[in-house]
Amino acid sequence: xxxxxxxxxxxxxxxxxLPFSKALNMRVDELAESRAIMSVPYDLLIIGNPxxxxxxxxxVTALMDTCCGLAVLAHPDVNTPMATLNLKVDYMRxxxxxxSITAEAECYNVTRSVAFVRATAYDEDKARPVATTHATFxxx
Amino acid sequence: xxxLITEDSNxxxxxxxxxxGIPYLRFLGIRFDLTGEDLTVRIxxxxxxIGNPDIPALHGGVTASLLEITAKVDLCLKRxxxxxxxxxxxxxxxxxxxxxxxxxxxDYLRGGKPSDAYAQAKINRMGRRYASVQVEAWQEDRTRLFxxxxxxxxxx
Numbered sequence: 001x002x003x004x005x006x007x008x009x010x011x012x013x014x015x016x017x018l019p020f021s022k023a024l025n026m027r028v029d030e031l032a033e034s035r036a037i038m039s040v041p042y043d044l045l046i047i048g049n050p051x052x053x054x055x056x057x058x059x060v061t062a063l064m065d066t067c068c069g070l071a072v073l074a075h076p077d078v079n080t081p082m083a084t085l086n087l088k089v090d091y092m093r094x095x096x097x098x099x100s101i102t103a104e105a106e107c108y109n110v111t112r113s114v115a116f117v118r119a120t121a122y123d124e125d126k127a128r129p130v131a132t133t134h135a136t137f138x139x140x
Numbered sequence: 141x142x143x144l145i146t147e148d149s150n151x152x153x154x155x156x157x158x159x160x161g162i163p164y165l166r167f168l169g170i171r172f173d174l175t176g177e178d179l180t181v182r183i184x185x186x187x188x189x190i191g192n193p194d195i196p197a198l199h200g201g202v203t204a205s206l207l208e209i210t211a212k213v214d215l216c217l218k219r220x221x222x223x224x225x226x227x228x229x230x231x232x233x234x235x236x237x238x239x240x241x242x243x244x245x246x247d248y249l250r251g252g253k254p255s256d257a258y259a260q261a262k263i264n265r266m267g268r269r270y271a272s273v274q275v276e277a278w279q280e281d282r283t284r285l286f287x288x289x290x291x292x293x294x295x296x
Contacts, residue, residue: 046164051237055164058168061208062200083248087200091240091242
């Protein structure tokens with residue numbers, strides 16, 4: 001039985017049940033209608049450039065995918081499972097080493113079969129995004 | 141002392157060993173297979189890489205990481221090979237830096253299964269600063285793609 005998380009504790013429990021999200025220590029910070037904010041802490045295991053200590057873009061992408069998916073589930077018209085159809089990430093700058101990454105996603109449109117989402121990721125410098133995303137999800 | 145990697149193309153394997161040591165690639169258990177100049181990247185199954193445990197399907201972030209890493213490493217190898225042809229100095233392992241991703245788009249074609257996942261890249265354009273790469277990912281059957289990606293990269 002598929003249960004849609006509708007509040008913050010449920011959303012965190014939901015994310016904890018996704019092994020890869022759990023492996024990256026993802027956390028849900030906020031959940032509102034059609035919106036989700038999630039973060040992943042800095043970890044030496046996910047470094048992509050050993051010379052600088054900057055984390056790998058793939059970890060940012062994984063956070064974006066999960067956060068966008070959660071925003072879809074937080075949309076009032078969505079009550080079925082969904083799957084990512086396309087996810088596009090633009091990388092603006094490397095994340096500051098030692099800082100956690102936070103993604104804010106908004107599901108801004110839903111049709112009968114497709115959900116559209118945009119998201120932005122930051123480190124502690126909120127004025128300059130690390131990455132932005134556009135994603136589409138299939139419903140059911 | 142820093143060990144130097146020579147320009148011999150056989151030493152691409154040595155380059156790959158260095159790249160394999162990148163923490164996030166180790167985290168994903170990334171494996172490289174080089175046949176001639178063709179690189180295949182593999183992620184072995186791991187219970188921690190599941191996204192939806194009910195199906196169970198590979199997490200979209202793992203699939204996206206596989207595609208992006210394949211594109212970057214393929215570019216990196218091609219540049220190291222070109223570098224040697226240009227008669228540049230050999231590079232030390234410390235100097236091997238993967239290209240920076242400008243943008244990367246992933247299409248999920250079917251659910252990833254908890255088994256080996258493979259990917260191969262096709263470099264469509266590699267200039268001095270920018271490169272454009274397409275990547276295909278499959279599992280049991282090379283002709284049945286479960287994901288594809290397109291990316292633009294900054295060559296550093």
